[in-house]
Amino acid sequence: MTTLAPVKLVSDEELRKYFPDLPKGPLDSFRKKASFNWRRMKLVYDNLATIKLKHDIWTFMEKNPLFHHSNSPLTMDEQRQIAVKRMYSIYNEKFATFEKIIEEPRSFQAEAEALFMFDSSLSVKTSLTFRMFSNTIQGSGKPHHYHFIEDIEKAKIGGCFALTEVAHGSNAKGMRTTATYCPQTRQFIMHSPDFEAAKFWVGSMGKCATHAIVYARLVSKGKDHGLHSFVVPLRDPKTLKPYPGVTVGDIGEKIGLNGVDNGFVMFNKYRIPKDNALDKLGGVDDAGDYQTPFKDPKKRFGASLGILSGGRVHITSISTNYLQKAIVIAIRYSAVRRQFGPDDADEETPVLEYQQQQIRLLPYLAATFAFRVFCSWFGVQHVKITIDNFTGQGENMANMGVEMHALSSAVKPVCGWTARDGIQNCREACGGHGYLKAAAIGDIRNDNDANCTYEGENSLLLQQTSNWLLGVWDRRHQLTAEHSPLGSLEFLYNVDDTLNKTCPWNSVDQFAEPANLVEMYRWLTAYTLKMTHEKVSRLKRDGNTPLQAKNDSQAYHAVALSVIYGENYILNHFYKTASSFPDAACREVLLQLVALYGGFLLEKHMATLYIGGYLSKQQGLFLREAVLWGCRRVSAEAVSLADTLAPPDWCLNSVLGAADGEAYKHIQNKVMTYPGSMTRPEWWRDVVFWDSYVSSKL
Known part of the structure; x- marks a missing residue:
């Protein structure tokens, strides 16, 4: 697994320049319990x-x-x-x-x-x-596209990223916006057949963006070459008015993030220059013939995925x-x-x-x-x-x-x-x-x-994720570091030996040891992949189509597999980083956090650990006790750990979370100064009227 470069510790004096002493107050008693330097x-x-x-x-x-x-x-x-x-x-x-x-x-x-x-x-x-x-x-363009980068760096234009459509999001293959190449004019004709094909939820498009990276189906000489990306001008940068053939607008208020103007766009046979196609990984020549530096289409797709x-x-x-x-x-x-x-x-x-x-x-x-x-x-x-x-x-x-x-x-x-x-x-x-x-x-x-x-x-x-992992399982014994440059498939090395093991630990201390928890997650990830693969294979043998087989193996199998795979990688990375941290006091606390995080995750997957035969008898109780013990240990460090994570108070902007711990004073100040909090409302007559009306009826 690749890690960041070794940590170079800096002096306390350098850190203190950026992080001055915290204010005295109700949090002092907790801060004095900390065993490490929060900076x-x-x-x-x-x-x-x-x-x-x-x-x-x-x-x-x-x-x-x-x-x-x-x-x-x-x-x-x-x-x-x-x-x-x-x-x-x-x-x-x-x-x-x-x-x-x-x-x-x-x-x-x-x-x-x-x-x-x-x-x-x-x-x-x-x-x-x-x-x-x-x-x-x-990533996807060529040198003749770099003038867009220069313009964005100078803020002459504003960009956005348009992939999702009204009726299609996760299923990129189902998207219907087209870019049809016209060799006579060396232009692509962008078109949205109906509102369901409109690009939607595009951040910064609603009011401001002048240009968009639009993903559309590249069509040339009657052949559909699948999704490709294009730089598409939407609005005049000087007036912000949309160009003819472009219908663009704001989708309105959302649950949150309302400072971001999410928008939609539709194209009505809107023409853009051929050079606006981001064709580094594949595109058409002037005659409309498709060209790509990759002989294997899967490799072109793989490179674009990154x-x-x-x-x-x-x-x-x-x-x-x-x-x-x-x-x-x-x-x-x-x-x-x-x-x-x-x-x-x-x-x-x-x-x-x-x-x-x-x-x-x-x-x-x-x-x-x-x-x-x-x-x-x-x-x-x-x-x-x-x-x-x-x-x-x-x-x-x-x-x-x-x-x-x-x-x-x-x-x-x-x-x-x-x-x-x-x-x-x-x-x-x-x-x-x-x-x-x-x-x-x-x-x-x-x-x-x-x-x-x-x-x-x-x-x-x-x-x-699960589709990729299921394809990897069949060639698990042939895997090399080349197949997993990020190291996320390390759990499959010697996987048969891993799956033959059961949990050897029988005390709370052993279930609170980070290395043991990492080993448990290795087994859990391998087992979940094996069981998901067997479930899909069994459904196919029973006559189900590949789509049906994958659909009927999602709950308790494929979804859990992908989650566990992600958790396993994060936990392993955290453990390796914590173990190599040069400051001894910080390292000890970090390993406590690794143990608490790992134990908390494994407890949620305890049913699978028992179903697979990895845990038996009282081991699940030891795991739970280890989580509670981890909480008790971390509680003494918690306020200083929060200090490590905290931005300045004026950024956090919370009456409860200020560094001085004076929550009640901040609540008092906020409610006393909130606009209109202690003034009579403009609609006070509605209160008085109904009180008088009810009294007159008694």
């Missing part, structure tokens, strides 16, 4: 360059009045407008240029995280308008950002909130010390660190794929692209669903105050919800 822990997923980048972005935003949070709710149009102003303000500063990303690949995610910690709409819109548009051209995985790779980090904010708020507030306690005690007990609060929150704290570490690495891998495509220097791109596609199709649901459940637990664990908008968790929850559906609805997306 140094940041280096498990950051380095000095990314720390400085985030600091520079936050410093710029804090000093700029444009980034002050509004004290009153904004309309949808106001949210759209402020997101655009902030986006251009940030983009003009050139915090993470293409050159800087090449020098430090993690800077792309660092910039996105910094923006997300302030406002998710701002980060999503910036990424869609500039990064995703430019990256796709770099580029197309960018959205899913980014969403794993997006989900982590949401969970990161929510868990910081919930942990800090749980250390402040006191309820009940021994009768002879002078003070009530912080709710963080109760077992049920710990089991609801601390496994998600561990998951946040696991995801943060994984996403930092995963984002770098995709940046490298993009750069390799751009420079033409990549090797084994077909296998790399296919594995990146399969892995991203698994970890995107894993991260999205874990964030969904974790954020909801954070909201509930904060009690009634967690329902306040000023607590910020509600907006986090609503904004994260989209991660479970866009770039592929999670349950359907998992089929991409």
Whole structure:
């Protein structure tokens, strides 16, 4: 498994420049319990360059009045407008240029995280308008396309990425937008046969985008060559009015992320130049004959998958950002909130010390660190794929692209669903105050919800992974490192020996040992793949078509397989990263988090572990006790771990999650200053009228 470069520890003095001492207050007693340096822990997923980048972005935003949070709710149009102003303000500063990303690949995610910690709409819109548009051209285009990149870098145009249609999303083969080549004019004719074929849910298209990367079926000389990408002008950059033949608009208000103007577009025999086809991996010549550098169509498709995985790779980090904010708020507030306690005690007990609060929150704290570490690495891998495509220097791109596609199709649901459940637990664990908008968790929850559906609805997306894994099983004994450049198939090495084993551990301590949990996951992943393959094969032998066989093996088999495969990779990566971290105190706490995360996951799959005969007798009870023991151990470190993850207070913008722990003072200030909170409503006569009316009838 590939890992990030070895961590270079920096001095405490350097870290203190970016992270000053935290304010004194109610959280001090918990912070004194911590056994590690909360600043140094940041280096498990950051380095000095990314720390400085985030600091520079936050410093710029804090000093700029444009980034002050509004004290009153904004309309949808106001949210759209402020997101655009902030986006251009940030983009003009050139915090993470293409050159800087090449020098430090993690800077792309660092910039996105910094923006997300302030406002998710701002980060999503910036990424869609500039990064995703430019990256796709770099990966799929040729030198004559680079003028679009130059224009986007100068903000002369604004981009978007149009794949999904009204009636088709996950099934890309069913999409119906066409690009028919006309050799006489050297043009492609873009056409949408009806509204069901309209490109839909396209971020930044609704009001602002001037150009789109459109995926359409390339048709030439009567032959359909499947989906290909095109740079399609939508609006005049000087007037923002749509071109003739283009019907484009905004799809309206959503559950969340309303600073992002999602849109739709339809084409009515709209002509674009032939040179606008992104044909690096395949396209037509001037005469209309199809050309591709790949003799094997599967390899062309495999190479393109690596580029197309960018959205899913980014969403794993997006989900982590949401969970990161929510868990910081919930942990800090749980250390402040006191309820009940021994009768002879002078003070009530912080709710963080109760077992049920710990089991609801601390496994998600561990998951946040696991995801943060994984996403930092995963984002770098995709940046490298993009750069390799751009420079033409990549090797084994077909296998790399296919594995990146399969892995991203698994970890995107894993991260999205874990964030969904974790954020909801954070909201509930904060009690009634967690329902306040000023607590910020509600907006986090609503904004994260989209991660479970866009770039592929999670349950359907998992089929991409399971289909690949089922094909791998038959050649498991011939696998080499070349077939799995990212190392996600390591669980299949010596798989027969793995599956012949049963669990040898019989104590709580042994079930809390990270290496043992990693070994258990190796067995679980291999077993789930074997059983899914046998189920599909049995259904086919019984006369079912391949489609029926796969459909009837989803629940309890294929879906679980893909989830477990993704979890296994994240857990392994977290364990290897934690084990090699040079700071001993941080390493010990990280391994505790590995144990808690791994045990929490395995407990959810306990039925499969017993069904497969891996666990027996009391071993499941030992596993559960190990999870509870892990929660107790991590609880002493929890507030300082939250401090490691926390953005500045003005970014977090939560009355419950401030670093000073003065939650009740912040609630008081918020409710006392909320516009109109203590004034008579304009509709006060409606109250008085009905009171008088009822009295007159008595």
